[in-house]
Structure formats: structure tokens, C-alpha cells
Amino acid sequence: MGFPKQKIYWFCQLFGWTLLILVEYLAYVLEDGFDADTLYLAVANIFLGITLTHLYRLMIRRWSWVRLPFVQLAPRVLLSVFVLALIMTMVNMPFDQIIIPDKLIDEPWPVIGYILSWGKAMLAWVLSYTVYHYVEQTRNAEIEKILLKTSIRETEAKVLRSQLNPHFVFNALNSIRALVYENPDKAQQGITQLSNLLRNSLLADRRKTVELREEMKTVEDYLALEKVRYEDRLRSRIELDGRTLFWQVPPMMLQTLVENAIKHGVSQAVGGGFVSVSSTIKADKLHITIRNTGVLGDRTASGGFGLANTAQRLELLYGPEASFEIDQEDDDPSEGPVVCAHISIPAQSEGLFRRAATAKMMSGE
Template sequence: MSKQKIYWFCQLFGWSLLILVEYLAYLLEDGFQADELYLAIVNIFLGITLTHLYRLMIQRWNWVRLPFFQLAPRVLLSVFVLALIMTMVNLPMDRLIVPQHLMDEPWPLFGYIMSWGKTMLAWVLSYTAYHYVEENRSAEIEKILLKTSIRETEAKVLRSQLNPHFVFNALNSIRALVYENPTKAQQSITQLSNLLRNSLLADRRKTVELREEIKTVEDYLALEKVRYEERLTSYIELDGRTLFWQVPPMMLQTLVENAIKHGVSTAVGGGFVEIKSSLVADKLHIIIRNTGVLGDKKASGGFGLANTSQRLELLYGPDAQFHIFQEDDNPDDGSHHGGPVVCANITIPAQSEGIFRREKVKNRE
């Protein structure tokens, strides 16, 4: 049943019940009188009409949007006016139809206003309070939807980042290969095309499978190796159980880009970038290690810290984590480096994978 139908049902049933109960008291005391019945029917329609006019008035002037201290006097004044109108109709009629009931009333006008005032106050408070609460709830929902829209817009902006300087450098490197190694040049053009396509599609997808994101990283590393040659070494080691896990698009590429720009490129003899994935306690862990010194995060572009942290929070909430820190200079871990190393650790909770898997299946259907 619609709200409109519920409203009219409550109006008809409520006023009919109220007036007929009062009429029944007169009927038991005075016996049947047609005039009393007619007056009861008039009161039913008058009560419905007056309260409906009040409803139209508060809707037209949006009273429920007013602060409480502005709404309260308007409500009280409305109750008084409605009670006064009912009194002005009923008091003269009762003087003609049932004068015996007014003989013991020293102040009948005051008594009638108080009696109808209680009835009108109950109706007005019920109706106004209901819509006041509903309006506040709707306003809260609108705020949540607006906040969600803003967060989604922010996420789209963060997803579609591809450094224009990288594109410029990659094109210069490919130009040098055109005559020296045409096959390698064609392969590099394909890899750059893949990167650009993924960057353009990033703002349309919340997440992608880890294996797809790693393919983007591999294309990026291949293009950077054309530029840095032997000065750049990369290692990728993935747990097979993590390949289909959903991760934010272009996130790892951004971190690897910062690792090369602020780490490997500044090292005298070049350096390495290492990517590992694993499942620990039903959480996806991605570790990115690279040659470099963490230093000033602002000066180094934060190694993608601000971008990555914000995106993870927007998508997964507080359960997702991102940490970046400086490792010891010479850890005895059998790694591929000698010298200072920066380590970035990403943790994505298991429930996020389920959410995005269901979303993906639903989109396919």
C-alpha cells in the first residue's frame, strides 16, 4: 500500500472512530437524535479537511526542514487555530442541539478549545513528528549518497594516473630502436599501447585481477628496460592462489614507476625491482622491494604512498593496509641486492575478494 493510501485510510478511520465514540456517549445518554448524528458526520469531514489543509501547508512551506525552535511555535499556533475553528462550528450547534450539556459549563468556549486542542495536538504532533524524522533520515541518506559519489569520483581520478613523462621517455626509446632493432621496436609499441589502453580503462573498473595488473607491470618494466638496459633488473614471484585476486587497477604500476624514478634511476650502478605475492591468514600480501633510499616522502613523490593509501581506503576501508619502510642495508635474506632497499607492503582483506568476485559475476549475468 502506498503512503498516500495509508494517509487517507488513517484520516478516515481515525476521525470516524474519534467522532463516533463521542457520538456514542451522547446516544447512550440522550437517545437517538438525527441532529446529533448529522453533527457527528460534519465533524468527521471538518476534521479531515482542516488537518489535510495543515498537511498541505507544511508541505508547501517545508516546515519539517526548519530547526526545532522555529518549528515548535508554528505547530502550537496551528493547533490553536484548528481547535478554534472546530470550536466555532461545534459550540453554536451544541447550544441548539444539546443545551442541557452546557448548563454546568462556566467557560464553555475555553472548555471546547481545550478539548479540541488536545485532539488537534495529538494529530499535528503525530504527523509532524513522523515527517520531521523522515525528512532528517532522507537528508542523511542524501549526504551518504553524495559522500559515496564524491569518493567514487576521487577513486576514478586516482585510478587513471599514468605519468606523461614516462610516455615521452618511452617514445624516445622506441624511436631509437626503430633502426637498430625493428622487432624490438614493434614489441615496445605494443607494450606501450597496452599500457595506454589499461590507463584509459582504469577509471571504468574498480578492480582487476592480479594477473592482469602484473601484465601491465611487466609491459611497463619492459619499456623501462629499453631505456635503462642493464641498469634495471626485475623479479616477479607470484603465489598461484593470488592470480585471480581483485586489486585496484594501475596501483602496482604506479608503485613500480615510483620505485624506478626515485630509487633505481638515482643509484649509481642501477638497481632492481622485486614483486612478490602471497596469502597469509586469508589476506593478500603484495611486497614491492627496490633499490633506493626512502628519504623525504614529499620530495620523492611519496613512492605512491598518498595515492595507494587513499585508493585502498576508498575501496576496502580500514581493513586494507599499506606500509612503506627502509630495510637494513645488508640483510641476510638471500635477496637480489646489495645496498639500501625500500620495501612497500600491501595487505588486502579476504572479504574484499568475495565482494568484487560477486560484483563481477553479477555484471557478466
Template sequence: MGIAKQKIYWFCQLFGWTLLIMVEYLAYLAELGFDADTLYLAIVNIFLGITLTHLYRLMIRRWYWVRLPFIQLAPRVLFSVFVLALIMTLVNLPIDRVIVPQYLVNEPWLFIGYILTWGKTMLAWVLSYTVYHYVERTRNAEIEKILLKTSIRETEAKVLRSQLNPHFVFNALNSIRALVYENPTKAQQSITQLSNLLRNSLLADRRKTVELREEMKTVEDYLALEKVRYEERLTSRIELDGRTLFWQVPPMMLQTLVENAIKHGVSTAIGGGFIEVKSMIVADKLHIIIRNTGVLGDKEASGGFGLANTAQRLELLYGPEAAFQIFQEESTPDQSAETGGSVVCATITIPAQSEGLFRRTSEAMSNAS
């Protein structure tokens, strides 16, 4: 229990018991006048009430009663109330017989009356304390569930990051091997690009997000390596809005989508195809568009894991405001002639994570200009 809660608890103890006992004492004082013995008894009752209820607090916390089901908790609470009332009765009744014997002579069932009187007081205190701790425990349990769920989601996010296809690495190495004798300079450059890809893949599980400009360097390295393999059968275009360069995106996400586009789109087209990546800001949200030659068939057969990976990562990181869509683009005859056939379009929407993002982007743009 924190310091603030401790202060509140002891204030309620002192104020509550003092108010309760002093109200009864003032009623006695108004009727019979001042009596030192009665005042001493009132003070004793204040400290006795505080002591007994505090012991109950220690007991219920030590034995975790609030974790018990109601059918087991109820008899324990009632028995505790009876014990506390009995102790107060055993203390007060003998003293009252000495101080105010005239009020006790004609009282039938005197002992039971004292038990019931003190029982009501103790029941109110015990119930209030038990209910408070029951509600607090329920709330803490909900918080623990949320923290556990968050931890699980974070673990899932780490697993979903960086799924660099081993087949791509194998093909890239074969392409580089062919370049070693034909074009050593190009081979060295390709090795550097592959090294960058592998490094970013290894670092991806350590970072939740990276700047878009850094992610696009990975995409450019990937496209350069695939260009070695497909040569003239692959063309690419990248158009980035300068305001989007510092937005945070999941690492290796775009690379996965571009890889999926080549594997299930460009590579299956007879005459090859194109990949286009654009970024823009619309309504204070980052929009990334990836277009490529291809026909969108069954999503499970067309890179289903990569697509599910993207959708799930966006949801884990940004919540419902983020979105991922992939669809077959309807094109006119002129567009079909320009793109060389059918086009698949994937769109990503990412909300701004902080106001400072716009300020940082603006400052970077100003410095660049």
C-alpha cells in the same frame, strides 16, 4: 510519498479519528441512549477532522515548514492548532446547542472551553505529524549528505586513477627510437607495450578495479620498457599466487608503485638494482609485496604523490580493512649481498569483496589444471 506510506497515512487518519470520535459517542450513548442526530454529528466530526488535518498536511508540505528553525515553526504550529480548533468549535457548538442544550446552559466560558477541548486534540495530531516530517526530513538530509559525500569520493577516486608519468613516456619513446635501427623487432614489441600502457591509462578512469592478472600485464609491459632503458642495471622477479589472479585491484596502482621504485630506488643505485613483486592470500585477504633496491628517505621527496595516491585509493575503494605500508627493510649481511644493498618494501592488503571471488578463483584454477 510512496504508496506504502500513503496507505499507512490514510489508515492512521481513518482509524485515529474514528476511534477518537466514537469513544466520545459511546460515552454519550451509554449515558443518554441512542440519538440519530448525535450519530450523524459524530460521523461529520470524523470526516471534518480528517479533512482539516489533511489540509494542514498539504500546507506544511507546500510551504516547507519543517525546514524552518524552531523559533519560526512554533508560532505557525500553534496558530494552525488554534484555527483548526476554531473551525471544529464553530461546527460543533451550534449543533450541540440544539441536540444537548441541557448540558450547555450552566457552562461558563463555553466557547473557550470548546476551543481548548478541540485544541488539545488538534495539537496532538499536528505535533505528531510535524515531528514525524521533521525527523523524516532530517533523515533524508543525512542520506543526501552521504550520497553527496559518496559522489565526491568517487570523483576523487577517478582523479587519483592513472597517473602515468609523462617523463616515462618521453624516455620510452627515446629508447624505442634507438631500437628502430639496432633491433627493429624489439622496437615493434616495445611500441606494442607502450601502446598497451597508454590504453590502460586512458581506460583507468572508467573502471574502479581490474583483475590482478590484468594489472600485472601492465606492470610487465612497464618493466619491459624500462629494461630497454636500464638494460642489465635492472632485474625483476614476479611471483604470483594462482589464487590471487582474479582478485580486484585498483587499475594502474601497481604500475605507479613499480614506477616509483625504479625512479627513487633502482635508478639512483650505482650498480642498478632489482624489483620483486609477490602476491599471496593470508587470512582471506590479498597481500601484495613490492621490494626494490633503494633507501627510503623523506616520503614527500620519494614519490610522495604516488604513495599518497595509493593509500587514498585503497581507503576510498575498500575502507579501513585495506592497508598500505612502505618501510625500509632490515636485512642481514647475507641478504644485503644477495640484493646488492638496502631494500625498500611496500605492502598492500586488500579484503575480499565477495564470496563469489573465491568460487571463481577455484573454478579458474581447476580449469587451468
């Protein structure tokens, strides 16, 4: 664990002023010999320098100078340096006229010399302190922006997760109700599947990603419920590469796309249609393909929410390394017009949200 900034600040104050004054005092001793009065003045200057620069520090912190634009900060800093140098001059000149009057005889304008001499020391201290905190403030502001942006993205992602269509729930309940007397076992199974879907939907806003195998269980429950409604008009195929089962994917994303495929594709076809989901790994990326009967124009014209949802969620989670594309394929001889959606997900499972774990830098001295 590093030293607290407060301790570092006081160490730099004591060490810096002590070194500066002692160097000048030793130069005087080597030239003119030891003088107790000069030593006392040197010690007094150390404490005076520390006091004045500390007051400057309190002032710029009190008025938040480091938050000002450079054009407003610069004149304030220069004026402060002049005032501090003037105070050091007003304190030292009367004593020097008593202790070392011979040193001032040949100086036509000693006040200017004193101000310039102390001004250099004050300028070095003031610039060092001000520039450090100005840079730190700018960096903290950038970190605040990153954290705020990350927080906003997390909030957006939570809204985008768990998008189970309420119309689907209504239709599923109606389908299950019709089975209660006709096929109680199947109705009971349908209730279990709907319960699983609702539970996963509620849990989705608590998790950024889930394993693909878990997501596919949600898709299978969804397809089973839709088959109760569409019966033979809905055909489904699922072909997953075993290497992809534990890959992390956004929760409820595939369910949303499959729902979109049925709503805007299969349900619009006179004779029904099919939905297929397949996965594989290529070039260290997970590739998921969803194909279904349908015409892409019908889907985009109806404003399919699932498409924008998927693209935005992938962008929020993985950035530009992930991709989502949807195209109209050539007509299949046996299936007719087919729409193909393709998702590519990079190896990392957290993407941009790993920034949310970045701790805010300590504000301080």
C-alpha cells in the same frame, strides 16, 4: 510492493477521524439514546477534521516547516493546534447549544472546555504527522549527505586512477624509436606493450577494481619497456601466490608503485638496482609487497605521488580495513639499501562504493 504513501495517508485520515468521532458519538448514544441531528453533526465533524488537518498538511509542506530547526518549528505547531481547535469549537458550540443545551448549563467556561477537548485531538494528529515527516526529512538529509559523499569519493577515485606518467610515455617512445633500426622485432614488441599500457590506463577510470593477474600484466609490460631504457641496470622479480591471481585490486595501482620505485630508487643508484613484486594471502587478506633498491628519504623528499595516490585510493575503496605502509629495510649485503612497500587488501572487492548502489528514498507524503 508496499502501499503508496498517498493511500496510506488518506486511509489514516479517514480511519482516525472516523474512529475518534464515532467513539464520542457512541458514548452519547449509550447515555442519551439515538439522535439523528447528533449523527449528522458527527459525520460533519469527521469531514471537517479531515479538511482542517489536510489544510495544515498542505501548509507545512508549502512552507517546508519540517526543514526548520526545532526551536522554530515547535511554536508554529502549537499555534496551529490552537487555531485548529478554535475552528472546531466555533463550528460545534452553536450546534451543541441547540441540540444538547442541557449539557452546557453547568459549564461556566464552555469555550475553554471545547478548545481543550478538540486541542487534544488536533495535537495528537499534528504531532503524529509533523514528527513523522520531521524524522523522515532528517533521515533523507542524512542519505543525501551519504550519497553526495559517495559521489565525491567516486569522482576522486576516478581522478586517482589512470595516473600513467607522461614522462614515462615520452621516454618509452624515445627508447622504441632507438630500436626501430637496431632491433625491429623488439621495437614492435615495445609498441605493443606501450599500447597495452595506454589502453589499460584509459580503461582504469571505468573500473574500480581488476584481477591481480590483469594488473600484473600491466606491470610486466611496464617493466619490459623500462628495461629497454635501463638495460642491465634494472633487474626485476615477480613471485605471486596462485591463490591471489583472481583477487580484486585497484587498477594501475601496482604499476604506479613500481614506476615510483624505479624513478626514486633504481634510477638514483649508480649501478642500477632491482624491483620485486610478491603476493600472498594471510588472515583472509591479500598482502602485496614491493621491494626495490633505494633510500626512502630520497623518495619522500621528491614528493613521490605514487605513495599518496596509493594510500588515498585504498582508503576510498576499502576504508580502514586496507593498509599501506612503506619502510626502509636494513641494507641487503648484495643489493644495498632497500625500500619495502606493503599493501593489505580485505576480502571484499568493492568496499565503500557498495553504498553508491543504495537507492535514494522516495520523497512523498
